[in-house]
Amino acid sequence: xxxxxxxxxxxxxxxxxxxxxxxxxxxxxxxxxxxxxxxxxxxxxxxxxxxxxxxxxxxxxxxxxxxxxxxxxxxxxxxxxxxxxxxxxxxxxxxxxxxxxxxxxxxxxxxxxxxxxxxxxxxxxxxxxxxxxxxxxxxxxxxxxxxxxxxxxxxxxxxxxxxxxxxxxxxxxxxxxxxxxxxxxxxxxxxxxxxxxxxxxxxxxxxxxxxxxxxxxxxxxxxxxxxxxxxxxxxxxxxx
Numbered sequence: 001x002x003x004x005x006x007x008x009x010x011x012x013x014x015x016x017x018x019x020x021x022x023x024x025x026x027x028x029x030x031x032x033x034x035x036x037x038x039x040x041x042x043x044x045x046x047x048x049x050x051x052x053x054x055x056x057x058x059x060x061x062x063x064x065x066x067x068x069x070x071x072x073x074x075x076x077x078x079x080x081x082x083x084x085x086x087x088x089x090x091x092x093x094x095x096x097x098x099x100x101x102x103x104x105x106x107x108x109x110x111x112x113x114x115x116x117x118x119x120x121x122x123x124x125x126x127x128x129x130x131x132x133x134x135x136x137x138x139x140x141x142x143x144x145x146x147x148x149x150x151x152x153x154x155x156x157x158x159x160x161x162x163x164x165x166x167x168x169x170x171x172x173x174x175x176x177x178x179x180x181x182x183x184x185x186x187x188x189x190x191x192x193x194x195x196x197x198x199x200x201x202x203x204x205x206x207x208x209x210x211x212x213x214x215x216x217x218x219x220x221x222x223x224x225x226x227x228x229x230x231x232x233x234x235x236x237x238x239x240x
Contacts, residue, residue: 007190011189015189016056016060017056019193019195019199020051020052021048022200023196023199024047025203026201026206026207027044027048029200030203030204030207031043047203050097051203054096056192058089063192066081066183081179085175094167094206098159098160099157159210165215167209168215169215170217182198
């Protein structure tokens with residue numbers, strides 16, 4: 001297969017690209033499941049930036065490290081890899097998602113600002129660098145996360161403090177089983193791609209948690225039930 005050939009010949013580029021696309025696809029899936037009439041491409045772009053710049057590269061290097069440190073498919077080595085992955089790798093990846101998304105900033109100039117932050121930034125436009133004035137960055141909510149971070153006005157760890165523990169607990173109901181299969185059955189050069197396939201589902205959950213949830217599976221299940229009720233209500237209305 002051409003894909004397997006590329007994975008063997010260009011393992012880093014191919015694995016990271018596949019992982020980033022699958023992870024960003026999870027955000028698109030979450031938006032579609034939410035019933036959004038239009039896709040917020042700026043949001044998907046931010047997820048993709050974090051996926052390509054950190055998650056994909058981290059997964060590739062992390063899988064290589066684990067295999068070199070604990071080589072082979074024996075039960076002992078697989079369990080060691082699994083333990084280190086879930087106690088070190090998983091918390092780092094979750095932290096990067098919550099803090100990285102905040103710094104990138106959600107939305108663009110067409111999105112309604114929250115808590116009057118845009119107005120506050122506009123009031124201090126004279127103090128912004130000249131390049132930002134020329135690009136009218138102070139009017140762009142997409143720059144909000146970055147500027148607020150640089151000025152130290154907002155806490156980039158707010159979402160992490162509120163949702164990290166719940167998200168990590170939820171991850172322990174999903175990732176250990178996926179990674180056990182990964183370490184037991186998948187050859188090393190395919191492990192990042194396999195993780196990316198699993199991450200498509202996980203990214204859908206993470207994007208929901210970042211936007212509406214609290215990191216718990218209960219909130220996600222309630223959201224799915226709500227979507228089902230809304231869909232049935234719409235069908236009832238149309239039939240009338």
